[in-house]
Amino acid sequence: MDSFIIIGTAGHVDHGKTWLVKALTGVDTDRLKEEKERGISIELGFAPLRLPGGIHAGVVDVPGHERFVKNMLAGAGGIDMVLFVVAADEGVMPQTREHLDILELLRVQKGVVALTKVDLVDEEWLLLVEEDVRELLKPTHFRHAPIVPVSSVTGAGLKELLDALAGVAAEVNPKPRTGEARLPIDRVFTITGFGTVLTGTLFSGTLHTGDALEIMPSGLRGRVRSLQVHGQKVEEAGAGQRVAVNLTGVEVGQVKRGDVLVTPGAFPAVRRVAAALHLLERAPHPLKNYQRIRFHLGTKEALGRVRLLDRDELRPGDDAVVQIELEEAVVAAVHDRYVIRQYSPVTTIGGGEIIECGGKRYKRFRPEVLRQLELKLTGSPSARVAGELRAATAHLSLADLSGRTGLGEAEVREILHELQREGDALLFEFGGETLAVPFALYEEWLGKVKEVLSAYHSRYPLRSGFPKEELRSRHFKFLPARLYQALLDRWAAAGEVVVNGQNLVMPGFNPSPTPEQAALIDRLRAELSACPFSPPGPEEILRLLENDGELLQYCLQTGVLVKAGEELYFLRDAVEQAWNILEAHLREHQEMTVATARDLLGTSRRYCLPLLEHFDRLKKTRRIGDKRMLYFQKN
Structure with missing residues (x-):
């Protein structure tokens, strides 16, 4: 499968993003009648681009108008690099700054700046604008980004821009195609004779014709009838590609932007996340505890409230670990980047990284809570896996630990084997599935078994033992049958309990009458x-x-x-x-x-x-x- 990257445009309204995309790709991404009439982009537009050197790219053209920044956010979540557009005749404008803030919060680290409309300005003015842009970019990830003057009208600079895009694209690390599939949906429509079509940028994994998939958070199931990548029919699509999925078994009215197409059961839908939050220096006010905000993740916008765990207000430019409680379910994964906007008036104020999906509602001003969340955010891979095991109240699968830590399953498996060697965990393999039991929890369960059996023998001294299935249904119903039996076998081999047919007894116990x-x-x-x-x-x-x-x-x-x-x-x-x-x-x-x-x-x-x-x-x-x-x- 060829390598693909996604290039997103960014910049102020009417700075020539759509015209530039058309000049580069030959595709007019303004597809709505209203966009044609008003001369601005409202919805997301998409176009394929073959860069010098053979790199396949997809260009996501986003709106620049302040009223449509939420649509810009829906397109920016999956991009690998940015084509940052500043009109030479106007220079840096409000949405230039807001889009740059969003790119920083989403940790988009690669990009090229296009100074458009150079045919409308003289050389001296162009140098002043370029200097202004350099000053704007200096504190950001884009401080060394190439700046290329272009004109979509005359064609000046287009070749240089393509070369610059190709050079930066070569430095982009492709998204992992391993793991479970996740595609945030940004468009839903129907095609006569084919049915429902969903589009988006595939964040992870691969999709194949015939795959059974799930739409979250609704839980609807469907099957892939066909796939397209930039208008070309394919049998397989990989992470990083713009994909159109023709899905059977789902009606177009049952799906909306912000839903996520996933491998069934792979990603939870949650209404609470713990996260690292940075409040922008340009935020108009401090963020108060439990303030209502607009939460953007992937293509989803949801209303929610921010719980500050260590203070009553967060000042502009500061960072904090928070919980965000949402008014509707979202599909999230550890390490996802998100953006928050002020509820009213609507403006981008901050964002950061998700460090826990779901989880309990933490009490505020608790040092142990802050340490636990800080470990999830900054700890080494081994420390994060060990921390999850210490906090566990039941066994954990590789998928559980991968989802909670944001690490790949192969890395988690390696860490678990090290923890088992150190005596901190026990691993049980069942037909390719690995379950981890923290050693402290293993001993706690053994203590419970001994307590129950001793009490049973005391109460029923004539009975031949406690039925093992009754023990499971009463005290260990949460354990899969195979794991429960494996634990009993391990305890019996260690002489901790005796398995007597279908019953369990303590070592040395024999029923005997008085x-x-x-x-x-x-x-x-x-x-x-x-x-x-x-x-x-x-x-x-x-x-x-x-x-x-x-x-x-x-x-x-x-x-x-x-x-x-x-x-x-x-x-x-x-x-x-x-x-x-x-x-x-x-x-x-x-x-x-x-x-x-x-x-x-x-x-x-x-x-x-x-x-x-x-x-x-x-x-x-x-x-x-x-x-x-x-x-x-x-x-």
Whole structure:
């Protein structure tokens, strides 16, 4: 797949951005009737550009008018470099400064400046404007950006501009095509015969024809029917490309700008983010705690409020770690850049980097909270992963840790193996999925298991153990079944617990009756031995055990008693004796009726029939009509 970069225009209204794009690409990006009539860009425009040296670029032409800065923000979020436009006849203007602020806040670090309309000014004026632009750029990432005088009318400087763009484009690092796909949507429309089409700049991952995708935050699902990159049909589109996605299963009215097309389940929709915030020096006022703002991320604009965690107001030019609480859900990832604008009057006042998506509402003025968030922002990769593990209340997957730290899964895996070697984490592999359990949490869970089992043994000393699935449903329901079993296996191998079939017990535990209970069992044996094939009913058996239901269950678990039918309990010795008598008859006579069995055992049908059905279930006998024969005996 060829390398692509996205070039965004920026600059004041009527400084010639759209004319310049047309001169460079041959494409008029003003596609709306209103834009044609008014001579300004309102919506985003797009055009392909092949740069000298063979680099493929897509140009995003953004509006310059102050009323449409939110549309400019929708286009600026995915750009790799900027074509910054300043008209030579007017010089630096208000939206020149605001667009530059936005580019700085979004950390766009590469760009070229085009001084347009040079055919309208003389040499001396042009030098003054160029000096003014240099002064404007001096404190920014663009201090060394090439400045190229051009005229879209005469064509002067266009070749030099293309060469300058190619030179800077060669320095741009391409977006990663690994990981999950994320495409913030900036346009939605329909094509007759094809259906819904969504466009945007692919932030990460790849898209393929036939992919099942999800639209967030609505959760709607669809499938890719076809893909286009700059009007060319493709089977695959990669990060950094301008993509049009023809999606089936979704109606055009169900999607809007600001939604995000993603790999299903890969990105959360959240209404709270923790972030580093820089308030611009040009901000008109300090930012007060819980002040309402306009939040811009990718192509999304949402209203929200800023919670200052360490102060009551943030002064222009200062930085802080904050939480932003939003009035609607947004799709965000760690390290995303965002911009905030004043609620009214609307102007850009700041922005920064997201360091946590979702999460709890932190209490203000808590040093430990500030340290935790500062670690997420500035800590080393290892420290950030370790910090997430320390704060975890459950296991974490590679995808969880990658999303929380903004690191790639391969890097997270390497860090986890180091943490496991250091004894800080345990890793469990299940068919290509890696789950990490902080060692402190592992020990906490083991302590809980021991506590539950000890209490259970104390309360039910005659039971053979705590059913392991009941333990999971009561105390570890949050654990996947495979991880729960892996933990039990590890604890059992270490001698911490004993797995007894489907039950768990503490090491050394054996169910055993008290001397008083043992005497009751002996009394029961004596009573039932007197009439082995005609035992008393369940009420009488419970009476003999002094109504101790636990003791009755113990007798059944240990085989003292055998339950045959719903209401009959026989001594195990009696059942074995009965089978010896019946088996001897069957081996000699091959078959037997209920009446025959009744007479052989000297009992009644009421007791004999449940015994025979018990032997049927054990596959000692089989019933044929009204007779029985040995199970493996031939007819």
